[in-house]
Amino acid sequence: MMECKKLIAGFGIRQGKACRLDDLQVCYKEDLLSLARYFGDSGADELFIYDLSDTEEDHEKTIGLIKEIVRLSDIPVIAGGRVRRLEDVKKYLYAGSKAAFLDAGDDDNVDLMKEAADRFGDDKIYAYLPDSSYLNRTREYAQLGASVMILGNPDITEEILFAISSCEEHFLLTGSDENMLSDSLKLDLVDGFIACLLEDSVFMDLKQELKSQGIGVDTFESSVDFSQFKLNSDGLIPVVVQEYRTGEVLMLAYMNEEAFKETLKSGCMTYYSRSRQSLWKKGETSGHFQYVKALSLDCDNDTLLAKVNQIGAACHTGEQSCFHQSLIKKEFKDSNPLKVFEDVFQVILDRKINPKEGSYTNYLFDKGLDKILKKLGEESTEIIIAAKNPNPEEVKYEISDFLYHMMVLMAQKGVTWEDITRELANR
Numbered sequence: 001m002m003e004c005k006k007l008i009a010g011f012g013i014r015q016g017k018a019c020r021l022d023d024l025q026v027c028y029k030e031d032l033l034s035l036a037r038y039f040g041d042s043g044a045d046e047l048f049i050y051d052l053s054d055t056e057e058d059h060e061k062t063i064g065l066i067k068e069i070v071r072l073s074d075i076p077v078i079a080g081g082r083v084r085r086l087e088d089v090k091k092y093l094y095a096g097s098k099a100a101f102l103d104a105g106d107d108d109n110v111d112l113m114k115e116a117a118d119r120f121g122d123d124k125i126y127a128y129l130p131d132s133s134y135l136n137r138t139r140e141y142a143q144l145g146a147s148v149m150i151l152g153n154p155d156i157t158e159e160i161l162f163a164i165s166s167c168e169e170h171f172l173l174t175g176s177d178e179n180m181l182s183d184s185l186k187l188d189l190v191d192g193f194i195a196c197l198l199e200d201s202v203f204m205d206l207k208q209e210l211k212s213q214g215i216g217v218d219t220f221e222s223s224v225d226f227s228q229f230k231l232n233s234d235g236l237i238p239v240v241v242q243e244y245r246t247g248e249v250l251m252l253a254y255m256n257e258e259a260f261k262e263t264l265k266s267g268c269m270t271y272y273s274r275s276r277q278s279l280w281k282k283g284e285t286s287g288h289f290q291y292v293k294a295l296s297l298d299c300d301n302d303t304l305l306a307k308v309n310q311i312g313a314a315c316h317t318g319e320q321s322c323f324h325q326s327l328i329k330k331e332f333k334d335s336n337p338l339k340v341f342e343d344v345f346q347v348i349l350d351r352k353i354n355p356k357e358g359s360y361t362n363y364l365f366d367k368g369l370d371k372i373l374k375k376l377g378e379e380s381t382e383i384i385i386a387a388k389n390p391n392p393e394e395v396k397y398e399i400s401d402f403l404y405h406m407m408v409l410m411a412q413k414g415v416t417w418e419d420i421t422r423e424l425a426n427r
Contacts, residue, residue, distance in 0.1 A: 004218045005185040005210070006192030007203050009039035010048035010174060012081070013062045021050060022154040022176040022196040033068055040075040041291035041309055043204030043267050045218055046098075047073060048150075048172075048194045051081035063091045070096030071418055074293070074309075078150075078172075080128065083109055089116045093124060096422065101126040101150055104134050104141060117145020126150055126172075132160045138169045148172060154196060156180040164189060181206065182213050204267040220264040220292065226257045230302035236272055237304055241314070244293040244307035250314035251322040253282075255304065267292050269308055288312035341417055344404070348411045364408050372412055375405045 011018045011028070018028045018035050028035055036047060049066060053059035059082050066079050079092040080101035089112070092100040102109040102116065104127050117125045127146035129135065131153045138149050149171045153160065156175045164171055165187055173184045176196040184190050195206070207217040229237050236254040243250055253271040255263070259279055262270040266281075269290035273280040283289030290308040297304060315322040351361040364372050379402040386394035410416065 004045075004216050005190070006045040006172075007043070007207060007210075007217060008046045008048050008078075008172065008192050008194040009036075009044035009203065010050070010194035010196055011035070012050040012052045013065060014052040014054075015058055016061060016065065019052070020176075020196055021048075021152075021174060021194070024052065032065060033072055036069040037072045037309075039203065040073045041267070041289075041311075042202045043207055043219075044075060045192065045203075046076045046078060048174075049077060049079040049081075049097075051079065051092075053082050059088075063095050066092065066097065067095040067419075071416070071422070078126065080126070083112065086112060086115055086119065089120065089125075093120055096419075099124050099126050099148070101128040102146070103128045103130065104137065105130040110141070110144070113141060113144035113146055122147045128152055132163060135160075135163050135167065138167050142169050148191070150174065150194070156184055158183075161187060178206070182210060182215055185210065185215050202266075204265070208265060220267060220295075222260075222264060222295070224297055224301070226260050228301060229297070230300060232302075234274065236274070237302065239269075239271065239304040239306050241269065241290065241306045241308055243310050243314075245309075248321055249323055250290075250308070250310055250320070263292060263295075269306060283311060286312065286316075288314065290314070338417070338421075341403075341407075345407050345410065345417055348407050352411050361408060364405075365412065369412060372405065372409050376402070376409060379405050 010021045012021055012024055013019075013032065014024070016032065018030075018032045020026045020028070030038070039047060047069065049069070051059065051062045053062050062082075066077065070077050076098040077096065078099050078101060079095070079097040081103065083089055083100075083102050083106075089100045089102070100116070102113055102125065104110055113125060113127065122145040125146050126148040127138070127141040128150045129138075129152060132151065135151075141149065147170070149167075149169050151160070151164070151171060151173050154174055154176050156173055156177065161183060167189060169189065171190045172192045172194055173190055174194040174196065175184070178195075181193055181195070184193050195203075204219070207219050210217050211219055231237050236256055239253050239255055241250045241253065242248065254274060255270075256272040259270045259272045262279065262281070268281055268283070269292060270279055270281045272278075289311045290306075291311070292306065292308060294307040295304060310320075313320050315324065317324075348361055351359050352365055355362045355365075364375065379398065382398040383395065383402055386398040
């Protein structure tokens with residue numbers, strides 16, 4: 001199986017704004033978080049973020065933004081740029097980055113490489129080469145523990161590619177010239193290309209072009225050919241659409257073969273409009289696009305299930321879901337673990353924002369971190385004691401108490417269940 005090359009969206013962050021890597025004075029107009037999520041939705045495999053902070057205060061703000069980007073985006077993040085000490089590497093990684101890069105143009109960063117690799121693992125440490133003059137030192141950086149070299153020179157030439165081909169290390173190249181994409185990715189040692197592109201660039205389109213040139217990239221390929229689908233009398237297959245994060249059912253639509261193939265090609269849900277008798281890309285007029293996360297076929301091959309990232313509202317009425325009209329409802333307890341955890345956590349957050357007199361949760365917040373930690377210690381001890389007793393009901397009760405107090409700590413420290421589940425998934 002051909003190994004896929006990565007197409008990576010690269011940008012810098014300065015004072016809370018995203019800017020182009022090939023011209024740091026040019027800022028993107030879009031909101032930073034929306035831009036980062038758009039790159040992932042439009043087909044980028046990873047995000048490369050260069051921290052351009054000038055001050056410690058701005059650096060801390062950027063770390064917070066990287067954490068938000070990791071939370072919102074479904075693709076890995078590589079971050080670095082402002083490393084003064086080992087603690088800065090830890091901040092990038094603890095914010096959720098898959099790897100942190102150290103600038104080889106800074107001798108202090110080079111001195112930190114081995115310590116960082118020993119502490120966090122060499123797979124977490126990359127070396128950033130400001131230009132091609134550093135290519136003759138890649139062996140040194142690899143021996144210090146850097147597992148990937150990132151060439152920051154945006155003007156890739158044939159001479160530079162030849163020099164890279166003489167190296168033994170793996171590379172990510174940075175550039176703004178789309179004409180050099182295919183030449184760069186044809187080199188075995190080049191794992192990916194960090195593209196300095198405009199905010200309206202669609203990475204899936206670039207991937208399709210690379211694919212046509214025989215370069216292995218990650219695109220949507222159906223495991224079942226459309227000819228195997230069982231269509232209705234109109235030659236269409238119904239598609240049930242879900243929000244991929246919450247599982248909420250958003251709408252029902254239909255596809256013909258052309259719509260299905262366009263969906264795979266673009267990564268955007270495209271349907272066949274029965275009323276207009278034509279293809280219909282969801283969001284092309286409203287901006288409420290649906291970016292594909294997964295497509296499944298039912299056991300009879302006659303219905304598709306699409307899990308999507310819904311931008312804006314799915315329904316033309318402005319409602320999030322087309323299924324917003326309640327007809328009947330029987331009260332029931334929702335015991336879905338993730339939903340229960342999230343619901344309880346949201347109540348705790350609400351108490352923090354909107355204190356309620358007599359609330360035990362507000363009592364803990366008022367007393368502060370030391371009191372919350374004391375209660376956590378007590379509750380963990382109670383779990384150990386209960387576990388020694390034969391009645392499992394006691395363990396259930398004590399674990400529930402512990403989880404509640406743990407969620408109070410999460411709220412106090414600004415940690416969400418999504419942060420926790422993402423960290424566990426990464427492990």
